[in-house]
Amino acid sequence: MTQTIALYSIKGGVGKTAAAVNLAHAAARDGHPTLLCDLDPQGAASYYFRVRSARKFGRKKLLKGGKGVDKHIKGTDYEGLDILPADFSYRKLDVALGDGSRKTLKEIFRHFHDDYEWVFIDCPPNITVLSENIFRAADRIVVPCIPTTLSALTYTKLLDFFAEEGLNRDKIIPFFSMVESRKRMHREVIDALSGNAGYRFLSTAIPYLAEVERMGVTRMPVAAQHPSSRAARAYRELWLELRGPHRSG
Amino acid sequence: MEFLVPSSLDPDHLPAELARCGYRVREGRKSRHRFRLFDTFDWRLLSHGLELIQRRGRFHLHAADDGREIAYAPAAGSGKRAWLSHHFPDGPLRDALGKIIEIRAVLPLVDVTGEERTWEIRNADDKRVLRCRRRALHAARVTWRGDPHPPPPTDLPPPSPLHLLCVEPVTGYSKPVRDAETILDDQGLTHSTDRTEELFRQAGFDPAAPAKKPVLGLQPDWPAARATLEILRHQYRVARLNERGVLADLDTEFLHDFRVALRRSRSAMARIKKSLPPAATRHFRARLAEVARTSNRLRDLDVHLLQRDAYRQMLPPELHAGLDTFFALLAEERQHEFRKVVRYMRGADYRRTMDEWGAFLAVHDPQLPEAAGANALTPVRPLAEKTIAKACSRLLRRGRTIGPNAPDEALHALRLDCKKLRYLFEFFAELFPEGEIRPLIKRAKRLQDLLGEFNDLFVQRETLRHGLLRLAGDGPGSPPAEAIAAAAAAGGLITHLERRRSQVRRNFAKTFTAFEQCRHRRRFCPDD
Ligand SMILES: Nc1ncnc2c1ncn2[C@@H]1O[C@H](COP(=O)(O)OP(=O)(O)OP(=O)(O)O)[C@@H](O)[C@H]1O
Ligand SMILES: [Mg+2]
Numbered sequence: 163m164t165q166t167i168a169l170y171s172i173k174g175g176v177g178k179t180a181a182a183v184n185l186a187h188a189a190a191r192d193g194h195p196t197l198l199c200d201l202d203p204q205g206a207a208s209y210y211f212r213v214r215s216a217r218k219f220g221r222k223k224l225l226k227g228g229k230g231v232d233k234h235i236k237g238t239d240y241e242g243l244d245i246l247p248a249d250f251s252y253r254k255l256d257v258a259l260g261d262g263s264r265k266t267l268k269e270i271f272r273h274f275h276d277d278y279e280w281v282f283i284d285c286p287p288n289i290t291v292l293s294e295n296i297f298r299a300a301d302r303i304v305v306p307c308i309p310t311t312l313s314a315l316t317y318t319k320l321l322d323f324f325a326e327e328g329l330n331r332d333k334i335i336p337f338f339s340m341v342e343s344r345k346r347m348h349r350e351v352i353d354a355l356s357g358n359a360g361y362r363f364l365s366t367a368i369p370y371l372a373e374v375e376r377m378g379v380t381r382m383p384v385a386a387q388h389p390s391s392r393a394a395r396a397y398r399e400l401w402l403e404l405r406g407p408h409r410s411g
Numbered sequence: 412m413e414f415l416v417p418s419s420l421d422p423d424h425l426p427a428e429l430a431r432c433g434y435r436v437r438e439g440r441k442s443r444h445r446f447r448l449f450d451t452f453d454w455r456l457l458s459h460g461l462e463l464i465q466r467r468g469r470f471h472l473h474a475a476d477d478g479r480e481i482a483y484a485p486a487a488g489s490g491k492r493a494w495l496s497h498h499f500p501d502g503p504l505r506d507a508l509g510k511i512i513e514i515r516a517v518l519p520l521v522d523v524t525g526e527e528r529t530w531e532i533r534n535a536d537d538k539r540v541l542r543c544r545r546r547a548l549h550a551a552r553v554t555w556r557g558d559p560h561p562p563p564p565t566d567l568p569p570p571s572p573l574h575l576l577c578v579e580p581v582t583g584y585s586k587p588v589r590d591a592e593t594i595l596d597d598q599g600l601t602h603s604t605d606r607t608e609e610l611f612r613q614a615g616f617d618p619a620a621p622a623k624k625p626v627l628g629l630q631p632d633w634p635a636a637r638a639t640l641e642i643l644r645h646q647y648r649v650a651r652l653n654e655r656g657v658l659a660d661l662d663t664e665f666l667h668d669f670r671v672a673l674r675r676s677r678s679a680m681a682r683i684k685k686s687l688p689p690a691a692t693r694h695f696r697a698r699l700a701e702v703a704r705t706s707n708r709l710r711d712l713d714v715h716l717l718q719r720d721a722y723r724q725m726l727p728p729e730l731h732a733g734l735d736t737f738f739a740l741l742a743e744e745r746q747h748e749f750r751k752v753v754r755y756m757r758g759a760d761y762r763r764t765m766d767e768w769g770a771f772l773a774v775h776d777p778q779l780p781e782a783a784g785a786n787a788l789t790p791v792r793p794l795a796e797k798t799i800a801k802a803c804s805r806l807l808r809r810g811r812t813i814g815p816n817a818p819d820e821a822l823h824a825l826r827l828d829c830k831k832l833r834y835l836f837e838f839f840a841e842l843f844p845e846g847e848i849r850p851l852i853k854r855a856k857r858l859q860d861l862l863g864e865f866n867d868l869f870v871q872r873e874t875l876r877h878g879l880l881r882l883a884g885d886g887p888g889s890p891p892a893e894a895i896a897a898a899a900a901a902g903g904l905i906t907h908l909e910r911r912r913s914q915v916r917r918n919f920a921k922t923f924t925a926f927e928q929c930r931h932r933r934r935f936c937p938d939d
Contacts, residue, residue: 212536213536213583233583235582235583236583244583
């Protein structure tokens, strides 16, 4: 069964794109046919893979789904990893999905199940109609959290939203992102939150590392740059935890 | 996409031209390759568009046209031997391969070594949009004990490496592929799908060599003797071609094909009346019958041993151990028979027969009056029609009398009639329009398959009964014949009862539901 994983958070700049790019790369390196869907109109993930969307592709094509979308999937420089690049017209995806007359993202994404074992979605921040659509389309929603009190608050907001909308809370899987262990607040927040079984944080945390920041310059996943770097190992561990023991391929 | 290119094409041509189109070109590291190519004696993989290679301790099954990997499996051992499908580990490779090779063995044929250069073609964003590979492959025939192929001709030109150019597109980037195609088009190159076949040729093989459906080029107005000779020469070639494989015992098809060629030869001489000199015909028919006879038992045992898995599935598990004992005995007997056949085929008698026969076929000249049969110079087509008509009406006459109560012997006899007719169809197929003869051959083959199966079942049962008698033996310690008969009867019953039991088990659900759904039941015991 294909696993669809959304990288999501209400807050911006928390490491969603960094995680989507590096997790997708790790999945493909593990031998799984993998697709990365860049749904953020800013196209940061597409930028990291040096890919642009074709002029003919955009929001409307995406929402039609099916073969018309397939044509715009591009191979990355890495074996087994394809990407559906973002387009600037996605900034109005929200409005388009809002009128309810189109296909839902869940229907559109089901089409990828034949060709890919793992599908990662890089989402734009905020809670919108688009994010609700994503919540329904994804099997799991992986949420990077910078360990600050403010982040903890936004995370609780997300849980509340799920409760209000009758969405399945179990899909939400948070992990600590951009952790700076020399900061006392980071240590304290991690201690407090990871002790709380209700929050279900992954045990792997991604530290704050210059190599991740440098991806904007190298334009490649950290493991493609240095497979044994600290950052590469951290994302690989995160991938293994997400994949789980029985999904080895 | 792969292109066979002349060695004169500069390896850097394509990358350089792409660079001129504005792409960024980066050459990757050079690498070396080494693998071994396999196929069955009758080129089954090649003719199904497949390529089986062994590389660094693994077998890989590829699609021959685009090199796409279909399956792989670990390969133990050096690979210098014949592999039957059950020698491969259970898994996707064995499944895919088994369907194609069936009971044939794959043989190590060609060792390929090569150098490879690769280029990454990138766009202005420095994104890879294409990959090019240039390979020079050297093919050398594998030498191994038991190689069933004829030794390579000595006048073979020294092999020159095969140059291949491979263009690998990246999903979503079609323009660079088109650009590469245009460049190669200008060089007059079109892409090729016969790299594997080319490698076989480089190593001195001829993968199109005598197949099961030969084209002999018979013409309707040829003198009958000339046509008969062509037919016989072909069968002679097939027989000789299979000798080495029979002796090396690589798979059971060598012996089978060898025997079929002998049988066809005898049949051609007997059916196509008086086209060759009667004395020679009589002589060679008798000699070939003798050759075939020495391997009759071996062939029966082969057929039997091939049934092993099928037998297993027929029997309930508790009888498997007994079956294994039984097959061990058969295998032992087969070894004995095989050695006998080898001794015979290496002996002077056999060699003389084959040499004489070959010489006769080579030099016989039907134009010389003293050598000719009475029909030697009549045109072959009318003679073929007459011969077919005769064999056909005989088959029809006999077949029509066979009712449900006819004795087994009648069916056995009909099998032989049918076989004769089918051989005639095959000999002469080229003389008639394809559409007239092929459907008929197909029907005749089906009829013969049915009769053949009837006969096989009979032979198998006989072999089993024989085996039982042998178990009894007469030495001290061997069980008495009565005990064995009793065990056989019990085994038969156990099997029958087991089959019945699983039938009954399957019926349970239906019968239970019928009770459950019965309207009247609800009157006493309503659903809650
Ligand atoms: N573990 C890390 N260590 C250091 N820098 C990081 C780390 N993770 C992300 N960054 C940097 O932080 C910035 C934001 O990260 P990223 O783009 O992954 O976040 P995002 O949640 O996708 O943001 P947005 O909401 O804008 O899409 C980027 O410049 C990135 O290089
Ligand atoms: Mg982002």
